[in-house]
Amino acid sequence: MGNFKIYPRKLKGVVKIPPSKSMAHRGVICAALGNGISKIRNISYSDDIIATINAMRSLGAIITKEDDYLYIVGINSKQCKKNIDLNRTIDCNESGSTLRFLVPISCVFEGKNRFIGRGNLGKRPLDTYYDIFDNQKIKYSYKKGKLDLKTEGLLKNGEFKLRGDISSQFISGLLFALPLLDGDSKIIITTELESKGYIDLTLSAMRDFGIEIINNDYKEFIIRGNQTYESVDYRIEGDYSQAAFFLVADTLGSDVLITDLNLKSLQGDKEIIDILEKMNVKIKIVDNGVKVIPKENLKSTIIDGSQCPDVIPVVSLAASLCAGKTEIVNVGRLRIKECDRLKAITMELSKLGAKIIEKEDSLIIDGVKSLKGGVKVWSHKDHRIAMMLSIASTVCEEPIIIEDYECVSKSYPQFFEDFKSLGGNFDEWNLGK
Incomplete structure (x- = not known):
């Protein structure tokens, strides 16, 4: 599979979320x-x-x-x-x-x-x-x-x-x-x-x-x-589990308007809205879309992931930059997804400078002020880990290299097209060089 070198850059623009x-x-x-x-x-x-x-x-x-x-x-x-x-x-x-x-x-x-x-x-x-x-x-x-x-x-x-x-x-x-x-x-x-x-x-x-x-x-x-x-x-209505990546990007300083979300949706991953609000952001409805308006400081919280396991990887990224200690509980089932996601989240975000303790069915995350980058990270061939790391690149101090990025085709084949249209900057990278 392929590798991308992604350069730190905030995202800006409008993205139509793919169908659920x-x-x-x-x-x-x-x-x-x-x-x-x-x-x-x-x-x-x-x-x-x-x-x-x-x-x-x-x-x-x-x-x-x-x-x-x-x-x-x-x-x-x-x-x-x-x-x-x-x-x-x-x-x-x-x-x-x-x-x-x-x-x-x-x-x-x-x-x-x-x-x-x-x-x-x-x-x-x-x-x-x-x-x-x-x-x-x-x-x-x-x-x-x-x-x-x-x-x-x-x-x-x-x-x-x-x-x-x-x-x-x-x-x-x-x-x-x-x-x-x-x-x-x-x-x-x-x-x-x-x-x-x-x-x-x-x-x-x-x-x-x-x-x-x-x-x-x-x-x-x-x-x-x-x-x-x-x-x-x-x-088919828009997918909150995919919207979560851009909602978190906004939370971390990007400026993306997210369209085609049903605000009355029954999707469990709509919980991402409540989670981010607990982290001290404002959700704003603008021009038939949704965007996150972050406040001065992100706050730590306790997150029960039992009803929304698919958004936990990118929520963990947001938690890594919240002031204080965030606990993400009841997420043991993440161990039997496309990879052991609790292990992958801990391993890859730690490479970027996050402070995460992995428990049997939970994560304890001590917020840091910034993520460093300048390292090679791995998707674990899991689409949600690959997309989370891509959003992480927007707040890193240095570029990162993501191995096996193509696994996004599992759920969001056009993710990197959308990422690029919003100003994301990346190129193919040969790890043998």
């Missing part, structure tokens, strides 16, 4: 499970979304890609019935959402499934589904440490007990699948539910496509069987 990856996954899945033709507008073809598109094609949906929208003929349409492969391979690439959403969905349809992928995807636990397979006598096999999961057998309706402190993707996967079964089902959450925002996104998308779920205070979900996903003209 979380909502795009959900929109594509709901449309593909329908029995008509849907149009999904404002879509960006990141690696993860391409994985979900191809996964739904594997199940029989006809999906036509245009520049920034999709036409999707649902699996249950007459013209798709003949497309269903009874011995299918679903390549999830490095997308955890694709994997965990599609495992139960694939078991709604006749045939055998094989799930493959790359990177750390094989290390992400799937025990929740294995327990369901054991209970329902669905055949399965897998390889430890590598994604090569095979399943055979149909998912049956009934009662499903799931812990609330596991990934919400397991719950969403079942929510997508269960309305298509012949009988009614219930999902019972046995502990406090984390990442409620992601469940809200799933329920919202399903509701938009005509599926009714009863949510009893996130303690149980009642799912009526024999429901049908309707065809819809659906627009």
